[in-house]
Amino acid sequence: MNRRRLAEVVTRAYPVDLRTERGAELVGTLLDAGEESLVAFVHQLGSVLRAGLAARVRIALTLAPAQIAIYALTWGAVMVVLGSELDLVGFVIHARGQVVLPAGILVTWVLPALVVLAFIMKRSRTCGLLGIALIVLRLALEPLLMSTTWQVAQLVLPVSGFALLIVAPDRIPSSGRWAVVVPTVAFLCFDVTQIGFYSGVDVIVPVLLALCLLPFQPAFAIGTALAWSVPTLIGFIVASGGGGWPTLALIACTPLSVMTAWIGRHQARRG
């Protein structure tokens, strides 16, 4: 990889708007400044990388709280669907295929896959409609899913997230949506390999991952924390322990991510 190519790759650290406006110029200046030696070039590359990431953080953290909340709910809704589907994959793998799925292939596999796909492909309204259809079909085919308050509480996040995708598709940013699969896949890997089971951190692995991305995508981190902790927490409170004791880490992850995003936002606005 030559220097120009390397410079172009590193400038991708900048947000797309800034890159479109000044990307070529930035590469030119970087090449000029790094011409004297390889050390100088690497030093300049580092400065561009740092400044680009800082610009991303500033933009992400200065989003309006309402915007962060809306996006977090939609992330959460899609992650709940993906999570339940991959949970099932894990279950099928553990059971070595010896499992009967009561809801049929359409509701168990096809619709959830389409929901996630529509979200990643930036089809917000389609994703919302498919998500609501999935919930309605699941409830129609498995009425027992609504038999306890704990189970009803589990529906709050997906219903509100998918409703927002239908009602306000234009208010939901479309970049970086592929990241929705990362926490769930990470969880599945831990679950299947049983590493998480023995380490005792499996439940909060996705949240820990999402927290690492908090500066760049606060809504994503909050959405992950919501998808992982809130249903358990609401279920526990509403059903008086019917949903099982949530761990302290699980309880802490949502307030922690919201608090960190708030502090970061405050700092970014001050800076």
Added chain:
Amino acid sequence: MELRPPSYFTLAALIDGPLHGYAIMRRAGELSGGTVRVTTGTLYSIIERATAEGLVTAGQPYLVAGRERRDYVLTPAGRIVLQEEATRLARAARTVSTRLKATGAVAT
């Protein structure tokens, strides 16, 4: 408005006329006597902010040896901010020097 040294010398680099990115970096280094080294990343963060605040305007991009460049110009508002910062720094330096002289702490 208080300017940090990299911003101060970046704006100061444009006093004599328009310069492109790399030329600003070099001029800022010269003006600071080598104490401030503005890197590419820092430069564009400063320029971004200065442009947004109307202290600097950007010209049209042009190519030199296959590399894109763009000249930046200090606006009248930028000159005022720079002048105010220079005055503030001079006043601060004068105050400290006067006190040091008065207490005989500095050998002249």
